[in-house]
Amino acid sequence: MDLDLLSRQLMDRFQHAMPLCPEPYKAMATALGYDEAQVLACLHAMDQAGTLSRVGAVFDHRRAGASTLAAFAVPATRLHQVAERVSQYPEVNHNYAREHFYNLWFVVTGPDRPHIQRVLNELEKDTGLTPLDLPMLTAYRIDLGFSLGETP
Structure with a gap:
């Protein structure tokens, strides 16, 4: 599976620490030096490719x-x-x-x-x-x- 740099950065940085704020994707983009549209497009592409199964909270x-x-x-x-x-x-x-x-x-x-x-x-x-x-x-x-x- 070939992943581009943004895909790897998103998975590495946010698999356990999704920003808890009103605009989490914007915060993720800012932290990595991208814009929100790029992050959303990357997440969508990973979802479509089956690389990403879900983005969401895990509750006790x-x-x-x-x-x-x-x-x-x-x-x-x-x-x-x-x-x-x-x-x-x-x-x-x-x-x-x-x-x-x-x-x-x-x-x-x-x-x-x-x-x-x-x-x-x-x-x-x-x-x-x-x-x-x-x-x-x-x-x-x-x-x-x-x-x-x-x-x-």
Whole structure:
């Protein structure tokens, strides 16, 4: 994967420290010596190329409500259809396929555990599949950031 200098700088500098201000992309551009339009165009290009999966906050779900990791064992012929259905729920922030008996994984968030259970029950009714429900018992902070060597 060939990344231009701005792409590498954006990922290196801001993967853990997005500016918390009214105009974060402008602040990012200023910090790197670019203009906001260049930063937005670069982020858009990375998104379109599949290099960037998302830009956004990561919240401690215990402070913002509740969440669970869930999975379905989906017949291969229905995987795309079920993934699309799961993604229609606003409580699901992402889902992904895995090579395993449980091959569709997703995270459900909501204001409380009963709300999450209602979503899982609806998904079971909608899909005919029983969700594997894996609520977090202990939180671990794993830093998955990787330096690209672009910032000191």
